[in-house]
Each structure stands twice: as structure tokens, then as C-alpha cells.
Amino acid sequence: MLTIANKTFNSRLFTGTGKFSSAALMEDALLASGSELVTVALKRVDMNDPQDDILRHLQHPHISLLPNTSGVRTAKEAVFAAQLAREALQTNWLKLEIHPDPKYLMPDPVETLKATEELVKLGFVVLPYIHADPVLCKRLEEAGAAAVMPLGSPIGSNKGLKTIDFLEIIIEQSKVPVVVDAGIGSPSDAAKALEIGADAVLVNTAIAVAGEPVQMATAFKMAVEAGRIAYEARLAKPLHTAIASSPLTAFLDEHYG
Amino acid sequence: MDSFINIFNQYNWNEVKERIYSKTAADVEAALTKPGRSLDDFMALISPAAAAYLEPMAKLSQQLTQQRFGKTIQMYVPMYLSNECNNICTYCGFSLDNKVRRRTLTATEILQEAAAIKSMGYEHVLLVTGEANHTVHVPYFKNAIRLLRDQFAHISMEVQPLDEADYRELIAEGLHTVLVYQETYHREDYKKHHPKGKKSNFQYRIETPDRLGRAGVHKIGLGVLIGLEDWRTDSFFTALHLQYLERTYWQTKYSISFPRLRPFSGGLEPKVEMVDRELVQLICAWRIFNQEVELSLSTRELPRFRDHVIKLGITSISAGSKTNPGGYAVEPESLEQFEIADERSPAEMAQVISSIGYEPVWKDWDITLSTQNTELKT
Numbered sequence: 001m002l003t004i005a006n007k008t009f010n011s012r013l014f015t016g017t018g019k020f021s022s023a024a025l026m027e028d029a030l031l032a033s034g035s036e037l038v039t040v041a042l043k044r045v046d047m048n049d050p051q052d053d054i055l056r057h058l059q060h061p062h063i064s065l066l067p068n069t070s071g072v073r074t075a076k077e078a079v080f081a082a083q084l085a086r087e088a089l090q091t092n093w094l095k096l097e098i099h100p101d102p103k104y105l106m107p108d109p110v111e112t113l114k115a116t117e118e119l120v121k122l123g124f125v126v127l128p129y130i131h132a133d134p135v136l137c138k139r140l141e142e143a144g145a146a147a148v149m150p151l152g153s154p155i156g157s158n159k160g161l162k163t164i165d166f167l168e169i170i171i172e173q174s175k176v177p178v179v180v181d182a183g184i185g186s187p188s189d190a191a192k193a194l195e196i197g198a199d200a201v202l203v204n205t206a207i208a209v210a211g212e213p214v215q216m217a218t219a220f221k222m223a224v225e226a227g228r229i230a231y232e233a234r235l236a237k238p239l240h241t242a243i244a245s246s247p248l249t250a251f252l253d254e255h256y257g
Numbered sequence: 258m259d260s261f262i263n264i265f266n267q268y269n270w271n272e273v274k275e276r277i278y279s280k281t282a283a284d285v286e287a288a289l290t291k292p293g294r295s296l297d298d299f300m301a302l303i304s305p306a307a308a309a310y311l312e313p314m315a316k317l318s319q320q321l322t323q324q325r326f327g328k329t330i331q332m333y334v335p336m337y338l339s340n341e342c343n344n345i346c347t348y349c350g351f352s353l354d355n356k357v358r359r360r361t362l363t364a365t366e367i368l369q370e371a372a373a374i375k376s377m378g379y380e381h382v383l384l385v386t387g388e389a390n391h392t393v394h395v396p397y398f399k400n401a402i403r404l405l406r407d408q409f410a411h412i413s414m415e416v417q418p419l420d421e422a423d424y425r426e427l428i429a430e431g432l433h434t435v436l437v438y439q440e441t442y443h444r445e446d447y448k449k450h451h452p453k454g455k456k457s458n459f460q461y462r463i464e465t466p467d468r469l470g471r472a473g474v475h476k477i478g479l480g481v482l483i484g485l486e487d488w489r490t491d492s493f494f495t496a497l498h499l500q501y502l503e504r505t506y507w508q509t510k511y512s513i514s515f516p517r518l519r520p521f522s523g524g525l526e527p528k529v530e531m532v533d534r535e536l537v538q539l540i541c542a543w544r545i546f547n548q549e550v551e552l553s554l555s556t557r558e559l560p561r562f563r564d565h566v567i568k569l570g571i572t573s574i575s576a577g578s579k580t581n582p583g584g585y586a587v588e589p590e591s592l593e594q595f596e597i598a599d600e601r602s603p604a605e606m607a608q609v610i611s612s613i614g615y616e617p618v619w620k621d622w623d624i625t626l627s628t629q630n631t632e633l634k635t
Binding site: 019020022023043044071073081084102 | 325326327329508510611614615621623625627
């Protein structure tokens with residue numbers, strides 16, 4: 001069971017709501033995924049319309065909304081958007097996304113840290129999306145982030161865990177849950193992230209853009225479960241060298257003549 | 258200060274044209290199989306040699322578009338605020354020398370039009386005018402944005418080029434996107450098509466995206482009017498412009514349009530025809546060259562063509578458009594800027610989009626995310 005802030009999750013697969021061919025298909029896929037935390041872009045929904053097409057399809061008791069600030073470019077804009085979201089969507093959870101670069105959507109570490117400090121003071125449960133930067137993760141943890149969300153590779157790229165060496169450092173050092181976000185392209189990438197000890201993954205494009213999004217959601221659900229079980233069962237480490245047939249320390253057992 | 262003109266001046270139209278036309282099948286194949294494409298590869302993709310590769314180009318373009326944008330199509334609609342214009346443009350229905358009744362919408366009329374547009378479901382409105390600096394000026398635009406910003410999530414503008422300080426002022430009011438088409442990058446031809454008015458200043462126009470970038474606008478739309486000059490060469494210069502802008506104003510998004518010259522009463526016949534196959538080639542070439550840029554298609558194109566190309570790389574379209582000021586509610590019968598070719602309503606268009614497996618997206622911005630002067634209502 002995963003706990004973030006005061007909430008527990010049975011599923012370690014978090015999902016997104018973008019890029020689906022219809023809101024109904026999105027709903028079916030999210031239900032198949034078993035996901036209990038679903039991120040939704042503030043810019044895409046009409047926060048004041050209870051009949052909003054996306055929000056309407058997310059009304060299930062096991063699904064919590066995680067509003068995200070995609071589109072903002074500064075800490076100031078993010079804090080403003082967060083306050084609107086809290087008011088309209090009745091949640092103080094926030095996926096903090098500040099990527100001023102619209103081409104690769106790379107997160108701005110300076111603005112993200114600034115916004116996290118401020119939002120925590122304002123009582124938000126902040127999950128910042130960031131580069132796989134171990135020092136930044138510690139700084140965010142100190143600032144009061146409820147979890148950290150380092151990227152595997154650029155958003156929507158499906159390139160998998162390009163940052164794996166840094167993710168391992170982050171996981172080793174972190175006192176808050178680590179959610180690998182962005183770039184997870186296939187169920188095997190998700191399984192790998194859980195195997196190395198990530199607490200959860202967030203997947204959107206790989207499900208939404210698949211030929212059969214509902215089936216793909218099921219595949220991700222199973223992969224995340226398998227990855228977690230493998231982590232808990234403690235993977236046998238691969239050995240990079242053969243065991244020498246004449247051990248170097250065997251002489252210690254020999255009798256001196 | 259950065260300016261595209263410095264880069265532009267290093268190129269010669271005829272040399273560029275010759276390079277494009279001498280691209281070979283091998284160049285096209287190389288461009289298609291690489292992981293990332295340069296401007297030189299873009300030349301190959303828009304060259305006559307690439308015509309034989311239309312199907313593989315379309316497949317690749319579709320795949321790259323779906324990966325980045327998903328199966329979604331953004332919906333926007335123009336609102337013509339004014340057809341007053343002091344420019345003479347040989348191809349435009351609003352040209353000063355064209356005898357039409359001129360009209361600039363009043364505040365009341367803007368709200369009437371807004372209500373009609375809202376009732377069609379739109380959240381993204383594109384404000385369009387001619388160039389009449391004495392009546393349709395920055396205070397007029399400011400007032401229009403103030404009237405509309407509570408009703409629309411996303412306000413774009415396609416009006417005369419303005420100064421950087423003007424853009425800053427309008428962005429602070431809630432302006433998100435500005436479209437400014439160069440029409441043609443052929444300097445001499447540009448002069449020929451814009452003989453009179455402020456628009457005849459080629460350099461001021463070509464530097465407009467620089468002023469927009471410095472002002473910090475969220476999105477800039479580029480394009481050329483296809484039919485004025487060789488579309489391949491003009492498209493290369495658009496790509497050169499885009500590449501420069503992306504590197505210089507890296508916090509701004511970009512979109513590209515490819516308007517084909519449409520007839521209006523007494524207007525210019527296209528100098529260069531572009532057939533449907535070529536427009537498909539151009540759309541796919543853009544996507545293969547740049548995966549992030551938005552590609553927009555208006556109601557200038559026929560229904561059958563639109564229905565097919567929205568699967569090949571297009572990411573935003575308009576529907577139910579009126580190209581006359583007051584066309585939605587105030588005075589539906591006045592003269593249009595150009596004849597539209599797809600008269601289906603937004604609801605019909607949305608139905609078509611859904612039926613081919615895409616989701617029409619009405620809202621993808623929230624004006625509250627960027628309105629710098631707005632205070633939090635508590």
C-alpha cells in the first residue's frame with residue numbers, strides 16, 4: 001500500500017487524461033487501469049462547469065483528481081492557477097508542472113522550487129514534476145513536497161527510462177515517495193521503474209495513443225503490479241563478472257608446509 | 258537586438274529555389290529514415306522529388322502527430338471585428354481599392370457576435386481586422402479583449418503588425434496568440450502585392466514575430482499565402498523563420514497555416530496553383546520536420562479534403578466561420594473577405610471528427626493562467 005500525504009493507494013499506476021480520442025474511451029481506459037489518482041490539466045477543463053466533458057467522466061468513488069498546472073511558465077502563474085483549482089475542484093492536491101519550454105516541455109527547476117515553497121505554505125499537497133535531479137529532489141523534499149515526480153524521458157516521448165541512473169540515486173535518497181513521470185512508453189518500462197524501487201509511475205501518452213487504449217491500460221496495470229512484487233521479492237542482482245574458478249583467497253584455507 | 262532579417266538576408270531566393278528543385282529521391286529517402294530532420298531535409302521533403310513518397314510521408318506524419326497531440330483536434334473560430342483597411346493588397350477582399358461597405362463593430366455588436374459564437378460551443382476565438390490605424394487601434398483591441406475575456410478561454414488575434422509595447426499591453430489584458438502571415442518572403446513580389454499602405458513595409462512585417470517574442474506572447478502563428486509565389490521556396494523561408502524563432506524565443510509556441518488563395522469578387526487569380534496532392538505533401542513535410550508545431554487548417558478548404566487531412570498532421574481547425582464583420586449575428590449578409598469552401602456548422606464538424614476517431618477539443622487554455630492583471634477572486 002502506497003501512502004502520499006494522508007491518502008493511501010492500492011494502485012501504483014497514476015494516469016493522465018490527455019490525448020484520448022474521446023472522453024468515453026478515456027474513462028474506459030482509466031477504469032481498466034485501476035488507477036486511483038488521475039491528473040487533469042486545468043487548461044483543458046471548465047472548472048466552473050460540473051458537466052465538463054472530462055470531469056464528468058472521472059466521477060468514480062475510487063478516483064481522486066490531481067489537477068495539474070500545465071501551461072504556466074512561472075511560479076507566480078502556478079500559484080495563482082493552484083488556488084483557482086483548489087476552489088473549483090475542491091482538492092488541495094496539485095501536480096506542479098512549470099515547463100516554460102513548449103517544445104520538449106522541460107520542467108523549470110528554479111520556478112518549481114519557488115512555487116513548491118509557496119504552495120506548501122498555502123496548505124497544498126504538492127507533487128512537483130521535475131528533471132531526474134537528485135539534489136533538486138532533496139531540496140523539494142525539504143520544502144515540503146508530498147512526493148517527487150522525476151521524468152524518465154521527455155513528456156510524450158515514449159523513450160522509457162533514459163534517466164535510470166539518476167532515478168536510482170533519487171530512490172535511494174528520498175524520504176518522500178518517488179513517482180516516475182513522463183516518457184514511460186511501454187508496460188516493461190513501468191515494470192522496470194517499480195523494480196528499481198519507484199513508488200509509482202504516471203502514464204498517459206502510452207495508453208492514450210495505443211491502438212487499443214483499454215487493453216494497454218490493463219497491460220500497464222499488470223506490469224506495475226509485477227514490477228512492485230519483483231521489488232518486494234528482492235531481485236537477484238545480475239553479476240557482471242564470472243566467479244573465478246581458483247578463488248583468490250583460497251590460500252587462506254591451505255596449510256602452510 | 259535579435260532580428261530574423263539578419264538571417265534572412267544571408268539567403269538568396271533563386272539559390273534556395275534551385276536547391277529545392279535539385280533534391281533527389283535519395284535525399285528524400287535519407288530525410289525519411291533519419292531520427293531528426295534539418296532544414297536541408299525539409300527542402301527534400303517539399304521538393305518535387307518527394308511527390309513519389311506521399312504515402313510513406315503521410316504514414317510517418319500521422320504517427321508523429323498522434324504521438325505528440327494524441328487523437329485530438331483543436332477547434333477555433335474567427336470573429337471579424339472590422340473590414341476597414343488602408344492597405345492595397347492585390348489578393349484581398351478588404352483591399353482599400355475594393356468598393357465594399359466598411360464596418361467596424363461597436364462594443365454592443367462585439368458582444369452580440371460573441372453570444373452567437375459561444376452558442377456554437379467555442380472557447381477559442383480569433384479576432385480579425387484589416388489595417389485602419391485611426392479607428393482600429395490598440396485602445397480598440399484592448400477594449401475588445403476586455404469585452405471577451407470573461408467569455409472565452411483563449412483569445413487570438415490576426416490584425417495589423419504592432420509595436421512591442423502594444424503587444425505587451427494586450428498580452429497583459431489576456432491576449433494569448435498572435436497570427437502574422439508574411440504572405441510571401443519574396444521581397445520584390447511582396448512589394449508588388451502590397452503597393453500601398455503600412456503593409457508595404459516588408460521589413461516591419463518580417464520582424465513582427467521578433468517583437469511578439471520579446472513581448473512574451475504565448476503563441477505565434479506563421480504562414481504564407483499560397484498562390485502568390487513558388488510555395489516550396491516560400492515554405493522553406495517559413496521553416497527558416499520558425500527555426501530561428503524557436504531558438505530565440507524558446508518559451509513561445511508556434512503554429513503554421515497554409516492558406517491557399519481563394520477567389521473574391523474582382524480579385525487576383527493565383528499566380529502559382531497548388532494542387533491537393535501538393536498541399537498534403539506540404540502538411541506532412543512540416544510534421545516530419547517539426548513534431549511540436551501546431552498545424553492549422555481553415556474553412557478555405559473543401560469538406561472532403563479537410564476530413565482526410567485532419568488525420569495526417571493537422572492539429573487545429575475552424576468551422577462555421579464567417580469572414581465578414583458582424584457575420585454571425587449583426588449583419589450576416591455583408592460581403593466576405595473571401596469565400597469559404599466548407600460551410601458545415603461546428604456541430605456537424607465535431608460529429609465528423611468524432612466519427613473518424615478523434616476528439617474535438619474546444620478548450621485547451623484558461624485565460625486565468627496568464628492574465629497578469631487579474632486578482633484572485635475569493
